[in-house]
Amino acid sequence: MIKKLRRRLTLHYAALSGLVLLATCVSGFLLSARQQRAADELLFQTHLSDLTGRLQFDRRISGDWLARFEAENRLAVFLWDAGQPMKFEGAAWLPTDRRGALARAARESAFAAGFRPEDRPLRYAAAPAALEEDDLRFRGVAAAFPLEDGGWLHLLLLRDLAPQRAALKMLALRWTALFFAAGAALTLAGRWLSGRAAAPVRDSLRRQAEFVAAASHELRGPLAVITSSADLMAEGMQGPYLANICGEARRMAGLVEDLLTLAGAEAAAAPPAVPVEPDTLLIEAYDRFAPVCAQRGLRLCAALPPSPLPPVAGDPERLMQILSALLSNACAYTPPGGTISLSGRVQRGRVLLQVADTGPGVPGALREKIFERFYRAEPSRTDKAHYGLGLPVARQLAALYGGRLTAGEAEDGGALFTLSLPVPTCRTAPRRDEKHRAAGPGPGSGQPRSAR
Template sequence: MVLDIEWRLMRMINSLKKKLILLFTGFTGVVFTIVLVIIFINTEQRMINNQRLTFQNIFWSVIMRIDSSNVISDAWLTEMLENEQIFIQIEANGNKLICNQLRNEELDFVVAVKKLKKKASQEHVNTNVVLVSQNKVQSKIYEVNGKDQERYLGQIYITSTENGNRSIIVLKKITKSKKEIERQCLFFVGMDAIGIFLFYLISRWIIGKALLPVEENNRRHKQFIAAASHELKSPLAVIRVNSSAIQLEPAQTEHFVTVINNECERASKLIEDLLFLANANARNWTLEVEFVDIEDVLIVTYDTFVSVCKERGKRLQLDLPDEILPKVRGDEYRLKQILVILIDNAISYSKDGDIIILRAYTKKGSLYVEVQDHGNGVQSSKKEEIFECFYREDKARKDRNHYGLGLTIAKELVELHSGKIYVKDTPGGGATFGFILPDAGGKNRIS
């Protein structure tokens, strides 16, 4: 059942991540595509406008040159063709007089001229009709295709002469410009694809970071359940074995019952700790807040553990400053619980004959309480992990009286008092666990 819940939770997280990535990538991709399309359209329109403006200027320069000169030189026509890609055809009463098209483009040019004349005639600009009411007329600028799909901008200018009409047809090849627009289009498409891919990578990174606390919480939740299950199996197995043994060896019933009672107490303590942590995570704790004389708490705790340490072959030392420690606002029972956890931890991991020091002092307006031992110490890389649920330096879990929840509970209790727990190296070897209560002197407040 637990594995099924964990599997569903993991599926839900993965599904949420995929949906968020798709949503973020899709939204940003659509916005980015719209922006690129607008830029491309504006760029294309600007290019087309520039083409038309350039052609208009060239068209009028050609008209002025022809109108102002009686002789049109072949050199000028060739120059216009080679440098400006301008094709010029001059007609008289619909008959071609001068044309500068290349021989290999003659058919393409003829097709383009026909299409231009047809479009212009629809606007009543006809090279075959004699002007009556006007001396001169010009067509709009049209875009036409040649036979080989070459693209041109074209315009027609007609003037009235003594012998009829003179028509000037001007075409400018713009195929290269169209190809440039197509290249730009491909460029923008490529930019759009790259942009969407980058948005996808960015969205994966951002959403991964955003969901990291959820995944980490899920990971810890799984570890917590696995460790809790492991710890609960141990006393249950012992109880089951000893219950069976009572039937097989009735004479040893008292011994087996004692073992069963001890394991029941262990299981009960574990369950109480688990319930406390569950309530802490749900923020369902309660404190009986009052002004607490921390010196009294330290002395009582010392008196309680001094004989315990002696029995375990260790010595407990109380180190208090000469000045009176200020009272703090907090729950006296919970503060004692923190000290009990830290001293019990020091007893478990220190060596025979070691001195365990319980001390308190004030510094920068805060109260510091520390328990110092000279055991194996804590590796620097483990100083954060050590406050996690079921963490123990003893990986073999030889100490059946410790589940690895003590320091986690102590951390929760300290934070409940708006304080901070820490661990540091003891000079000469070992570990010093301590906690800070801010605003010593009764000024701190508990939320």
């Protein structure tokens, strides 16, 4: 599937870029060809001006000079004095047997185009754009100007178009080569870009497959216990099996709830954000987990800054679910006699809610992996209540409200989890005594609140 997607992306990219490249190359060739023709025409007009100027002011022009002039510029020069052709064998590039027929054809074309030398003292008239003589093609100009003795000198200057055609052919070959070379480079670039574009899809499919496999593995255990216990109950052997069914059913319900939470978070199905007071969240989390920590022989502390924390935007239940996941994780990994700390502070326009413990901590290489689904920092743990979804769910929920959940190291070497939430720009911070009036007694002015 990924290969097919990448191939289709490459073909689409190559087709679109090929069309743009083809239009660019055609436009470039047409512009270059126009410039080439303009340059050739300007050069031809320069040769005509040089020749006519020399003929007017220097009646004695040698045949050798005319021959060199013709050969160097691929020109053919024909002169008539008083209507009679002047004897000139011409350059060697144009065979002599062709010169007579070419001269007659060029003169007839010039007169057919309206050239009349007697109309005015000096006149130019273009011969047909293309004059063919066997395999040769010419571009010509006719000119006539008076002489001092009252006569007329007629001039036909023809330019061979073969060099121009060769230059245009070479220009077309260069643009064609450029098109194919650039097309190949763009195709390779498209393949690379399609690979980059398909990488998130490939990773998403891989994570989806891993997620389905892990979820199936987690659900298989409770289902096996429920099935076997139900079979034994059907045979009249109830005993502890009813308790097993109830316990595993609750565990499956918690797992399904976490899966639904993950699915809702990925679909951005977040409840609407409302102002939430972080101090209240910390106190409620303390009240919920203080009995749990006392039962496990742990000490729970909650420390709040002297001034009230600014409100954040979010859903109170979702934010409490994040803190519950962090505290549950801390309870699971902190040994008896340890301490779990809740704290809050403001840093760079964000509210930081932190949960620290005195457990073994999280190695630096695993501080991102623990947020992967069904990952456990200690694979050997047999605690069925924790199946590796608490922290991924917490991170997904934090992202719904623009927050970040990170793992670090506490001062005493344990784990430190930080929930960073943005502070809205427009806010009015209530007084602490008004804020916690309905929540019961607070932790005191900056003093930690501890489980006893």
